Amino acid sequence: xxxxxxxxxxxxxxxxxxxxxxxxxxxxxxxxxxxxxxxxxxxxxxxxxxxxxxxxxxxxxxxxxxxxxxxxxxxxxxxxxxxxxxxxxxxxxxxxxxxxxxxxxxxxxxxxxxxxxxxxxxxxxxxxxxxxxxxxxxxxxxxxxxxxxxxxxxxxxxxxxxxxxxxxxxxxxxxxxxxxxxxxxxxxxxxxxxxxxxxxxxxxxxxxxxxxxxxxxxxxxxxxxxxxxxxxxxxxxxxxxxxxxxxxxxxxxxxxxxxxxxxxxxxxxxxxxxxxxxxxxxxxxxxxxxxxxxxxxxxxxxxxxxxxxxxxxxxxxxxxxxxxxxxxxxxxxxxxxxxxxxxxxx
Numbered sequence: 393x394x395x396x397x398x399x400x401x402x403x404x405x406x407x408x409x410x411x412x413x414x415x416x417x418x419x420x421x422x423x424x425x426x427x428x429x430x431x432x433x434x435x436x437x438x439x440x441x442x443x444x445x446x447x448x449x450x451x452x453x454x455x456x457x458x459x460x461x462x463x464x465x466x467x468x469x470x471x472x473x474x475x476x477x478x479x480x481x482x483x484x485x486x487x488x489x490x491x492x493x494x495x496x497x498x499x500x501x502x503x504x505x506x507x508x509x510x511x512x513x514x515x516x517x518x519x520x521x522x523x524x525x526x527x528x529x530x531x532x533x534x535x536x537x538x539x540x541x542x543x544x545x546x547x548x549x550x551x552x553x554x555x556x557x558x559x560x561x562x563x564x565x566x567x568x569x570x571x572x573x574x575x576x577x578x579x580x581x582x583x584x585x586x587x588x589x590x591x592x593x594x595x596x597x598x599x600x601x602x603x604x605x606x607x608x609x610x611x612x613x614x615x616x617x618x619x620x621x622x623x624x625x626x627x628x629x630x631x632x633x634x635x636x637x638x639x640x641x642x643x644x645x646x647x648x649x650x651x652x653x654x655x656x657x658x659x660x661x662x663x664x665x666x667x668x669x670x671x672x673x674x675x676x677x678x679x680x681x682x683x684x685x686x687x688x689x690x691x692x693x694x695x696x697x698x699x700x701x702x703x704x705x706x707x708x709x710x711x712x713x714x715x716x717x718x719x720x721x722x723x724x725x726x727x728x729x730x731x732x733x734x735x736x737x738x
Contacts, residue, residue, distance in 0.1 A: 483575025
């Protein structure tokens with residue numbers, strides 16, 4: 393199985409989980425309450441380890457997915473259709489065939505190196521945004537992604553509450569986008585710097601998860617507003633993404649930066665104060681237990697897949713009485729809200 397830096401980023405992110413808990417504890421201790429007095433250590437610890445959160449059936453299911461992920465991740469990674477490493481080599485070979493061999497520069501300015509690393513980071517962000525967007529917009533993909541949104545309580549372990557198909561789709565999309573970008577870097581800047589810059593991005597992502605990312609799946613309302621809220625995705629941004637309030641549907645698809653959401657008009661900047669939102673999906677009993685939540689999405693996804701083709705074949709045609717020409721009435725342009733039960737966050 394070829395090595396891939398996306399795996400390195402995942403390992404480092406998992407290792408950052410204890411750091412996230414320490415930072416969350418410090419946040420609870422130092423954040424002033426309404427009386428402007430900080431919490432005592434014992435009170436902060438009681439809030440952080442609240443039994444109604446950690447013993448919630450939703451959280452217990454997250455733990456099961458967490459254990460499953462450690463046993464299944466290497467298998468899933470091995471059976472993805474594409475890897476970033478393979479796509480990188482293919483992209484570089486394609487550029488070489490198209491443009492001819494390129495001489496690797498001996499000295500790359502620091503500013504250029506920084507721009508390359510930023511471009512790779514934005515490539516990862518684009519892959520995450522695109523996968524997330526498609527998972528919400530394509531009905532049969534939503535059946536798999538809905539497993540993640542079924543969590544009624546958010547803790548960092550909800551990061552692992554992901555259906556295997558959802559993970560495989562994401563890994564392939566990431567391999568294409570990040571791999572092509574890395575291949576471009578390899579062609580113009582050399583293989584050595586391509587590997588180095590990709591590794592730096594993986595480390596940056598793990599640092600982000602340790603300092604900020606794990607708090608996205610938590611009960612703590614930490615929000616970026618104003619200009620900062622249009623650049624960075626705070627935990628409150630992602631909590632809004634999980635909200636079952638219709639005004640929050642299809643918002644905040646990005647990972648750490650809000651730039652792609654801002655560009656594609658899917659950004660919802662949170663308020664400064666806690667908006668008291670609720671999480672989870674309604675009417676999905678099969679998502680409450682581990683085995684049904686893994687097996688049943690295949691059935692529902694297949695039904696959505698068949699319905700999609702039936703809908704395309706059933707486009708009615710009518711005759712315009714004034715011109716006697718045939719008009720095709722396109723029923724596929726309806727909004728997703730009309731095709732999806734109202735009680736599901738999409």
